[in-house]
Amino acid sequence: MAGKIIVAGMGPGDPAQVPPAVLKALEGMDKIYLRTARHPAVKTLKERGFKWESFDSYYERAGDFEELYRQIVSTLLQESGEKNLAYVVPGHPMVAERSVTLLLEAARAAGVDTRVIPAMSCLDALYATLELDPTRGLTVIDALALTVKGLDPGRGLIITQVYNRRIASDIKLTLMDLYPDEYPVTVARCAGLSGEERVETVPLYTVDRLPWIDHLTSIYLPPYPDGRDRTLAGLQEIMARLRGKGGCPWDREQDHRSLKRYLVEETYEVLEAIDNGDMYKLCEELGDLLLQVVFHARLAEETGDFTMADCLETICTKMRRRHPHVFGTAVVNTAGEVLARWDQIKADEKKSSGEEEPSVLSVPRGLPALMKALKIQEQAARVGFDWDDVSGVWAKVEEELEELREAVAGNERRKQAAEMGDVLFALVNLARWLGVEPEDALQTAIAKFMQRFQYMERRAREKGAVMDGLSLAEMDALWEEAKKIMENNS
Numbered sequence: 001m002a003g004k005i006i007v008a009g010m011g012p013g014d015p016a017q018v019p020p021a022v023l024k025a026l027e028g029m030d031k032i033y034l035r036t037a038r039h040p041a042v043k044t045l046k047e048r049g050f051k052w053e054s055f056d057s058y059y060e061r062a063g064d065f066e067e068l069y070r071q072i073v074s075t076l077l078q079e080s081g082e083k084n085l086a087y088v089v090p091g092h093p094m095v096a097e098r099s100v101t102l103l104l105e106a107a108r109a110a111g112v113d114t115r116v117i118p119a120m121s122c123l124d125a126l127y128a129t130l131e132l133d134p135t136r137g138l139t140v141i142d143a144l145a146l147t148v149k150g151l152d153p154g155r156g157l158i159i160t161q162v163y164n165r166r167i168a169s170d171i172k173l174t175l176m177d178l179y180p181d182e183y184p185v186t187v188a189r190c191a192g193l194s195g196e197e198r199v200e201t202v203p204l205y206t207v208d209r210l211p212w213i214d215h216l217t218s219i220y221l222p223p224y225p226d227g228r229d230r231t232l233a234g235l236q237e238i239m240a241r242l243r244g245k246g247g248c249p250w251d252r253e254q255d256h257r258s259l260k261r262y263l264v265e266e267t268y269e270v271l272e273a274i275d276n277g278d279m280y281k282l283c284e285e286l287g288d289l290l291l292q293v294v295f296h297a298r299l300a301e302e303t304g305d306f307t308m309a310d311c312l313e314t315i316c317t318k319m320r321r322r323h324p325h326v327f328g329t330a331v332v333n334t335a336g337e338v339l340a341r342w343d344q345i346k347a348d349e350k351k352s353s354g355e356e357e358p359s360v361l362s363v364p365r366g367l368p369a370l371m372k373a374l375k376i377q378e379q380a381a382r383v384g385f386d387w388d389d390v391s392g393v394w395a396k397v398e399e400e401l402e403e404l405r406e407a408v409a410g411n412e413r414r415k416q417a418a419e420m421g422d423v424l425f426a427l428v429n430l431a432r433w434l435g436v437e438p439e440d441a442l443q444t445a446i447a448k449f450m451q452r453f454q455y456m457e458r459r460a461r462e463k464g465a466v467m468d469g470l471s472l473a474e475m476d477a478l479w480e481e482a483k484k485i486m487e488n489n490s
Contacts, residue, residue, distance in 0.1 A: 080107075179221065
């Protein structure tokens with residue numbers, strides 16, 4: 001007869017709280033394993049005369065907790081065979097017990113019969129000790145899985161399994177990215193265990209200084225409404241308030257079209273901050289740009305078209321789909337191969353949406369001309385439509401310049417415009433081959449011209465003159481002066 005495994009909890013700590021159903025089930029077991037014998041409730045098992053083996057020695061051999069839990073699962077499955085085994089853990093088997101989750105998954109795959117016997121959890125004891133009602137909004141997370149990503153500081157936070165002061169230190173450093181250093185944190189050890197319970201509230205930055213932290217310790221942070229200002233949810237709430245009844249008249253009047261200019265302006269302010277290398281400004285401008293995204297998402301939500309959650313789901317799904325070499329089994333070795341695969345995936349997506357034989361050239365209509373020229377040249381090059389080397393590009397630039405000269409000499413206005421476009425297109429291609437971003441290069445040249453010209457204006461004023469009162473020779477002299485000074489300062 002095939003064996004089975006029961007998974008049982010001992011309760012949060014008080015020996016009197018070990019469920020009778022657990023004690024009764026253990027009486028019929030061939031073998032009992034404890035995840036750890038370092039738990040106050042083990043006293044009850046001793047008094048009942050149970051014999052067991054613990055996995056405490058595994059803690060010393062395993063490299064990390066995940067390895068430890070997998071070793072425990074492996075041992076239990078190997079031992080099950082035709083035996084009836086009990087795996088007993090602190091608290092409730094399904095609360096903060098990673099080893100139980102892994103065991104149930106592996107047992108199901110192996111066809112091993114399992115049964116879970118519940119018990120009072122460490123959370124139940126903590127709720128009573130701290131007088132918390134979890135239905136009012138509470139986040140519970142294992143200390144080893146803690147991250148501020150996705151946390152809502154407006155809700156209370158419980159962190160379980162704070163095994164030692166090193167883990168408490170990791171928790172502190174993580175939470176200080178979201179909460180103030182002085183934020184009050186309640187640390188509870190042996191919650192609900194008479195004579196052993198210890199509770200202390202300390203500033204967050206000192207949480208790892210408590211000498212009595214051990215494997216029976218949890219941490220609680222009360223709601224921090226101001227912390228929502230550091231989350232996407234907080235910004236969404238502000239936008240909903242601005243658009244809602246009694247909100248801002250200007251915000252309430254906007255629609256997708258009226259906001260277009262601000263989206264463009266904020267984008268260029270982000271680019272300016274990047275060009276200036278100003279990280280403080282970049283932080284601010286990215287926030288302004290994010291506001292535009294949230295604004296448009298809010299408008300769409302109000303009309304029932306989509307929500308911010310839909311936007312996030314769409315981009316997450318797209319990024320996973322277009323990176324099969326990261327999230328799948330595909331293999332690529334170079335950035336060029338990544339781009340080629342990206343284009344192929346995009347083309348496949350368009351076909352599946354009903355677009356017949358989509359072109360490899362795909363750019364937004366409103367993209368600035370230099371950026372659009374560069375993008376379509378890159379797309380064409382990825383399917384092999386490109387020069388063999390840069391010498392062909394140089395020749396094409398010279399050819400287009402000659403055709404422009406001929407159009408100018410012939411005084412053909414329409415042809416001059418067309419040939420000028422060809423020259424610019426060829427120059428963008430040359431920039432691509434030289435690894436120069438044409439938009440950035442032109443912006444830099446414009447900024448340089450403006451700086452030199454503004455220097456000339458200042459120098460003219462210092463001489464009591466105005467620019468349009470200077471001769472061309474005088475302006476050339478000031479230009480050379482500005483050029484020399486700025487080259488020396490660069």
